Amino acid sequence: MDQLDRDPTRRRILEAALTCFNATGMAGTTIRHIQEASSISVGSIYHHFGDKEGIAFALYQLGIEDMHQALLRRLGGRADLSLTIRGCVDDYLDWYRDHAELGRHLFQFSDTRFVAGRESAIAALGREFLDRFGELAEDEGWGGRLDAEFAVRFVTGGCREFLRSWLVTQDSVELEAARPRLQDLALATFGLH
Amino acid sequence: MDQLDRDPTRRRILEAALTCFNATGMAGTTIRHIQEASSISVGSIYHHFGDKEGIAFALYQLGIEDMHQALLRRLGGRADLSLTIRGCVDDYLDWYRDHAELGRHLFQFSDTRFVAGRESAIAALGREFLDRFGELAEDEGWGGRLDAEFAVRFVTGGCREFLRSWLVTQDSVELEAARPRLQDLALATFGLH
């Protein structure tokens, strides 16, 4: 979004692609659409990204990395477990609120890649978050590491499910109404309050 | 799966398509693949389904309907709220365990359709479940109707998130290990035990 990519050419391609993906879906956007929207030639697009999925993947990677950065930052400061959980929910919702287009792309892309083999770096990000959160939970005396991971995934899924439908309307009032309720449910999941 | 469709032609097309989608993803399967796998001519495929997405959508619809039928059956019998929740988690997991191919397709397809406009019947199914569950929760004195809906979606998301990764391995031991934990988390979400 702000800093999609250093190289201005790559950046223009990615921005154009993201707009197209949001407007007509990944299947519905052709390389030519992206070419027209970015004014970068077809050859150049292929030079930088290899193929269409390469563009989608680059966007996915950027999005996931940016989002995880926001969440990891939260785990850096030492706070109460309850506060941390509330804070993570905040960060998660905020990120999607502030990056709705990228967010929609994450949803669009994430379930496409059952087959794909590109993503070890991304799995590592998820792992890092789970590890760090697991440490924190252990320090606070909350069950075992694996229990914490399991609960985190559950909460993530709950928030995801809300966001999936929220991204259709992108109504900020609805988001703010949901925020405290999602936080409460997240805490309840952990048996906290 | 058992009764994908009445018409044997449609059925063979759908079965072939599902196999292909699972093997090589929706983007990776061509109409010709489906043609070869089903031995139904291209013209006939288009006659029945309009286009490739039409096939994917038909499968999606069948899957969703079948799954919701299983869940609605559960809400028919009058049981304790806690038992009902545990039972719904059971049904949800069981359905994916027994229909893993269709399940994978549901995931693949669900996030593709931000743009598509086909799905009012399907939204109605989700509504029906939420309504029926909401009634039950109210009868049991659990918060308001909207609170119940919100919690249901949250729990659904939590289970979905587990299933998303489970569908990659489809390890039955892992599923059974997760089952009671997911049930407990679901109950905790509702503040029950």
Added chain:
DNA sequence: CGGTATTCTAGAATTATGTTCTAGTCAATG
């Protein structure tokens, strides 16, 4: 029944789309 309309099947023809290729431009480097 016999004819007629309708649905269904088949595969060739057409069109759209992803990808590759060739040639040329630009920028950095020795």
Added chain:
DNA sequence: CATTGACTAGAACATAATTCTAGAATACCG
């Protein structure tokens, strides 16, 4: 400068989606 390597451009190509035309099967109606 000359050379190299990265980058850009758009035409050419290959593949895949979709449409078309014609014929076969089936249902409908007098």
